[in-house]
Amino acid sequence: MSRPPHIAIVTPAFNETAVLPQLFARLTAVFDAHPDVAWHAVLIDDGSRDQTAALIEAQCARDRRFKLVALSRNFGFQNALAAGLAQCGGMDAVVTMDADLQDPPEIIPEMVAAWRNGAEVVLAVRRSRQEGGLRRVGFDLFHRLFGSLVDIRIDRNTGTFGLLGRDALATFNQLPEVHRFFPGLRSWVGFPRAEVYYDRLERAAGAPAQSFRRLVRYALDGIFSFSHLPLRMLTYAGLGVAGIGFAIGVFFIVRRLLGIEVAQTGFTTLVTLVLFLGGVQLVGIGVLGEYLGRIYDEVKRRPNYVIKRRVGFD
Ligand code: UDP
Ligand code: MG
Numbered sequence: 001m002s003r004p005p006h007i008a009i010v011t012p013a014f015n016e017t018a019v020l021p022q023l024f025a026r027l028t029a030v031f032d033a034h035p036d037v038a039w040h041a042v043l044i045d046d047g048s049r050d051q052t053a054a055l056i057e058a059q060c061a062r063d064r065r066f067k068l069v070a071l072s073r074n075f076g077f078q079n080a081l082a083a084g085l086a087q088c089g090g091m092d093a094v095v096t097m098d099a100d101l102q103d104p105p106e107i108i109p110e111m112v113a114a115w116r117n118g119a120e121v122v123l124a125v126r127r128s129r130q131e132g133g134l135r136r137v138g139f140d141l142f143h144r145l146f147g148s149l150v151d152i153r154i155d156r157n158t159g160t161f162g163l164l165g166r167d168a169l170a171t172f173n174q175l176p177e178v179h180r181f182f183p184g185l186r187s188w189v190g191f192p193r194a195e196v197y198y199d200r201l202e203r204a205a206g207a208p209a210q211s212f213r214r215l216v217r218y219a220l221d222g223i224f225s226f227s228h229l230p231l232r233m234l235t236y237a238g239l240g241v242a243g244i245g246f247a248i249g250v251f252f253i254v255r256r257l258l259g260i261e262v263a264q265t266g267f268t269t270l271v272t273l274v275l276f277l278g279g280v281q282l283v284g285i286g287v288l289g290e291y292l293g294r295i296y297d298e299v300k301r302r303p304n305y306v307i308k309r310r311v312g313f314d
Pocket of ligand 1: 011012013014015016046074075076077080097098099100102203207208
């Protein structure tokens with residue numbers, strides 16, 4: 001290569017004042033240690049309510065390799081990430097990572113090396129995960145469920161952290177969907193892949209900004225946008241219940257025709273059946289609703305984010 005490759009680090013930040021100074025220092029150290037690459041860091045302020053935007057802006061003034069994209073309000077991690085990636089059109093590659101230093105910037109050069117060896121998509125795979133308790137159980141459960149429901153491959157130990165080459169990025173930026181599940185889409189785009197390994201630490205400071213509710217919604221986005229199996233399961237359940245109903249019907253009709261007396265009791269049975277079938281139908285409607293709501297969001301064609309301000313872009 002005659003000119004150095006141009007690589008952008010894309011990092012959404014939401015109320016991350018406590019970690020930003022460390023993030024800047026560690027990114028700068030990585031950049032300075034690898035002058036054979038032209039670096040950029042694109043930080044997206046996802047409508048933070050603290051000094052996040054101001055801190056990033058000050059860093060942009062100090063170091064022209066840092067850039068700020070400020071969104072008009074909090075649009076959520078996925079949309080903030082999409083906003084950042086959309087600003088990286090001319091880059092040779094982009095690295096996606098969290099702001100909280102759970103993704104150590106020090107392994108970025110390894111990802112770049114893997115990319116230079118021909119990989120278009122590089123995944124950072126966690127050797128260990130130090131989250132405990134409910135979150136951990138939730139992540140494990142989701143990955144098991146997701147793995148059994150969808151066709152595309154999602155490595156259990158990958159998250160946002162990774163690298164996309166120019167072609168993968170262009171494909172990604174063209175995807176029109178509103179409900180974005182980044183690991184799924186990254187797997188969907190294809191291209192030669194490589195993996196690098198790292199140890200995932202606790203966040204450097206501050207508290208996790210992603211509420212549990214958001215994570216659940218994100219997990220549902222993952223499942224419903226990559227699988228029709230919930231719908232198919234409804235069909236099968238319907239067929240099963242209808243089949244059983246038909247058999248029972250035939251049984252009673254035959255008894256009646258043969259003149260075998262049908263007992264007039266059965267209140268408990270009826271109540272149980274009505275409630276059970278009512279419940280099954282409501283669950284079915286709920287599953288349909290999950291798809292319907294997502295279809296509605298997609299057809300509205302509303303943009304995924306609104307940019308308020310950009311700093312450091314020429
Ligand atoms: N984040 C964001 N918008 C949000 C919530 C989070 O941009 O609405 C960013 C946050 O600043 C961090 C990353 O997304 O850089 C991951 O968030 P967090 O650490 O809370 O999630 P977790 O590590 O628990 O998945
Ligand atoms: Mg985190």
